[in-house]
């Protein structure tokens with residue numbers, strides 16, 4: 001057994017304030033089994049604009065944000081999926097939206113760079129989202145086999161709309177958990193969030209831990225919240241509507257195995273590419 005946790009936040013442009021908040025939440029946990037804590041997209045800095053994000057972008061493996069995350073993971077004995085944070089890319093005017101997986105010894109296990117960027121018109125007060133203006137898209141799928149949580153897949157926010165990403169991660173081995181840091185808009189979240197996260201959990205027959213931003217941010221953007229932990233059968237195991245805080249659920253591998261035994265969609269699938 002293992003424990004799955006999502007932190008829901010209303011992050012501000014102030015990095016120290018946001019990291020202090022993460023630390024307060026971690027300090028409250030009782031950890032006596034492997035614990036995965038998923039932080040929202042842009043947990044360290046939100047609503048300050050792209051110049052601020054560019055100014056705090058760190059090289060991979062170096063810098064105050066990564067160093068503090070590593071200390072916290074070790075001190076509180078948890079695995080961290082550090083939402084997304086800006087890291088220096090290869091383009092001088094852009095950063096990557098990077099999700100770091102840090103183990104309970106404080107070591108970086110992997111980095112995933114958001115692949116699908118949110119260049120979308122939304123009928124809210126922001127109207128035009130153009131993430132690619134300041135974000136350099138990733139192009140590599142990242143999942144990690146053999147974690148204490150099984151085969152763990154990483155995806156960020158808008159990525160959840162592209163089921164092919166998850167199918168590709170599961171090509172050779174089914175996913176056991178999907179970690180999904182997010183900052184869904186209030187508008188699109190109301191319409192689609194729950195259906196999307198449930199669909200990804202059901203079709204992959206895996207746990208899904210979705211950690212969201214919530215509330216109204218410094219730039220007046222409103223995010224949807226509704227952080228959720230979904231079971232491999234599509235049940236909502238834990239949910240926090242629009243407040244700030246933590247939710248948790250148990251990961252039980254026997255449930256995953258039973259669902260896959262009774263309904264073996266993974267082996268029934270005629271569209272896995274190596275079968276075609």
Ligand SMILES: O=C(O)CNC(=O)[C@H](CS)NC(=O)CCC(=O)C(=O)O
Nearest residue numbers: 042118129131157158183184185188
């Ligand atoms: O740019 C930042 O400050 C932080 N990044 C985000 O908030 C990102 C890109 S704008 N948001 C999303 O991907 C929302 C997706 C979404 O809402 C949907 O798919 O409906």
